Amino acid sequence: MSIFTSLLFLLVFCPLLSFGHRLKGCEDSWCRNDGPNVHFPFRLGHQPKHCGYPGFELQCNNQKDTILEFPSSVRLVVEEIDYASQQIHLYDPDKCIAVKLPQLNLSQSNFRNVKDPAVLFNCSTPFKGLYNYYSVPCLDSSGYEVYAVSSTTGLDSFLSGTCTKIHQYPYSFSTFVQNKLQLNWLIPLCGNCESKGVDCGFKDGTKLLETHCFNRTITTSKKPLIAGVILGTALVCIIVFSIYQLYLTSKNDRESRVRLEKFLEDYKAIRPTRYSYADIKKITDDFKEKLGEGSYGTVYKGRLSSEIFVAVKVLRDSKGKGEEFVNEIGTIGRIHHVNVVRLVGFCADGFRRALIYEYLQNDSLERFILLVRSSPDSVSVISWNKLQHIALGTARGIEYLHQGCDQQILHFDIKPQNILLDHNLNPKICDFGLAKLCSKEKSAVTMTAARGTIGYIAPEVLSRNFGKVSHKSDIYSFGMLLLEMVGGRIKMNSKTKNHSKLNSLEWIYTHLEKGEELKIRIEEEGDSTIVRKLAIVGLWCIQWHPIDRPSIKEVAQMLEGDGSHLNLSPNPFMATNTPKFDASPQSEDLDVILEIE
Template identity: 40%
Template structure:
């Protein structure tokens, strides 16, 4: 959940500001040029293109680097947790080009501040051992592709004089190769100093450094009280009387317009308790009348599903939105509000942005940013392309979409303060903006779990037939975890490759062929894939990589599937580095719709 400012006079500094795909963010981040409101400046926030890369200045008067995502959580009234992820372009390019120069020195975090402590999350020590010397007694993995030295890793230590140690940022789950688990996308945790925390939370001020780099607390409550003491006693009394009268009038009107059963309604009591527990949300709460107004009384319908209908709307500032009106009302509203709270915790370029919600008596709605190109399914299935006025996407765009969706899933599992499992990854739930940048949407079946937990408990299968992992149906296949989303992702990628659904696929005049088996046989025999519109070697390599990754993701047992971080690395590596996985041995899933249970977790 994004962090909100503490109550109190914050001077001229806004309580929060919006910054494209980063969402609403607050102190210690600030817009460029407003160093009085924070000490980590974000650039490009005022750009009208919400998807244009944003940049963060790690030190004053230093160069700007691309910021990938920001996560802020208010743990208690006096405790905060904030992390952000940025890309070290030079280090990232060295790793991408498999240059051993990346490992020559310990990676130093380019962050210095007298107002906070910065900690690099997920790092490991590598040992550089001279090839010409006799290195012994090292019980760890080895990489010998660098000139002059070998790299040893696996979190062991050595006292051998032939080796030098160096610390590097890594992905959360280390892979089997230093160029795949050392990363140029660094995650940093921010901890305010005691002085700054006391100033900001207890005194309601702004943490600043004066010209001598000495700490100061500007616009604090103490300063405000000194100004207020100068107000004449008579003016204070008059103001107090006016306030009392206004309160009495408001109370009188409240009794007229809001019946007493509102406070006694158990549904609303549950909702208000949840909102109180999680603190104020950065997303806006609209009334049903406001929803009707923004949709022009629901005139422009975009689509319909089992959940209800989606309408195009417009906010008061002219921004286009998609308004999902829910017709299926379950339980006492707790599930709906939990979904709102879950999505409000996300801030990533490949996750749909929730702009607001409506919970007004029996009316429930979700207001999202508008995606002009709709969902991915209408661009990949041949029957839909033929029946609609849409063009077929080329392989470069499809490959980029696959990578970006994987990055979005990686963020849900690693970048948030809590892990979020989606449980319904499919082409229909991937929306495309005007530049075909994909965004994961529809978190109705999502499961939120603490960071330390790697597996979850659910009651009944959840998801869409054809994309549900085997362990979700039967625990005999393994535990339910983020690997269940990896399976769904793999099935979707294979549908992108085949440009058809994986079931009831007619190929070579066969009556019914399970596409993953068909494409695996082609791949294993190193035959032509027989897919349309593959025009050159570059596209053929992209398609083969997507196919191999998809087949790895749909392995029957979760333990043999790659992590989503590994998926990103595989898609961005060269084809020569990828191995063909074992053939999926489960038969084609049933072609008839499966009745699923949507019980709460």
């Protein structure tokens, strides 16, 4: 491992030492490794003023692009700086430099454009000709198209047709075609210094406006540097080849390498990557395929590679403090479980925010429940055995959140819409925007406001008269989810006037209490047992008082069993004092603690 560290130092850091010749604090800088090299007359904003000439200040943005801001507040990205010819190459990250050109007043800057000017025409019909012209769609208006034409081109065809000249810019035709701008500077005159391989700077190091060439204190001529890089590369190749031969002959080394690679892959899998908004647009192909939409925002299908697909959730309410966005990254970014959806990355680019998850092609459990409910006479697309598998997997995911992490994670929004299904219909819990962390030593959490989805919110979350908010609040939501799975398959009777009664939870409880069969579609032997088990477990979970509900560990145990020994719960729809769940290990009162922000 030390050999690789030494090689990394020789290969990466040693060449950088050759740039240490300039004044202290004025060393060559860059916003990122592949960005333009910045030195006198330019300087980055964090460097002292004497490091650059007035009017040549550059900045680094959040994407680590090098930015030049003109006096008119126009900001362009620096692609390249040619110090010998004193020319700077710029481009517009918004891909419409034509919009910014009218605001670009070069007379107030140190830069000049020496190219032949281009002419803009506004045409009411599309132009077709043999001349050197280019369409500028970002300037188009209703019924008109804008074209940029080289001033060296015959303009008669434009003037004689349906086109009107709107402006002549002092910028070249290629500026509009390539979305790039090339500018020169005349002062200070440092081009000769660069061509001689010496430095250019202020005469006494700090005095403004007086510049001259001076020798570098550390040799940085290109030939020795290139020779050093070639020698270093050759040395690296020899050492790598030797290590590779050793690797082939040592079984222990090979096994260690495999373990290391697996560890790095697992580590990478649980650490979400930060992406720019431009990356998000590229991943989603400019938001081409929408998967769904809700109050939180819109979900799009994306692609990280030819084989890796993702779901990108672009948040709509992104101008506030972003508590849910930060909360989801902080919560799901630290966990990794087979029944919890994986957060691949996120975007926090100004006010634009997005979350990138693994893509699950079978959508959510809600989709299948609605599909079955809309086609009551059709054969179910999911068997009862598979529904039991989904219920158990979801319970294990909640158990991991409650007990498997360093701190207890309370989800507060368990519902069919937030249970995603992979290609094998394995469930994965998603959407941690409302989740809260609390200590595992305590079981309750204080809350300033109710959170969750109506119909799945536990009573104590809405009113403290029913008890204290705790991990038992997730149990209630999970119980409603189980009963939704059962209720979605009740056969509807067209002769019955009150269909809502057939779908009500109280109707399910009444039939179980009387020992009657639920009017559920049964397709395979043993389905009736599964239906009864899911319904009984769900009814235990939705007891009004949190202390009467089982823990998620006990719920998982009940779902794993055959259900033959399960007793029906007390009626959760009667406001009476009911007996506590016998198997609950937490029959004592829950201690209140503050949520961990």
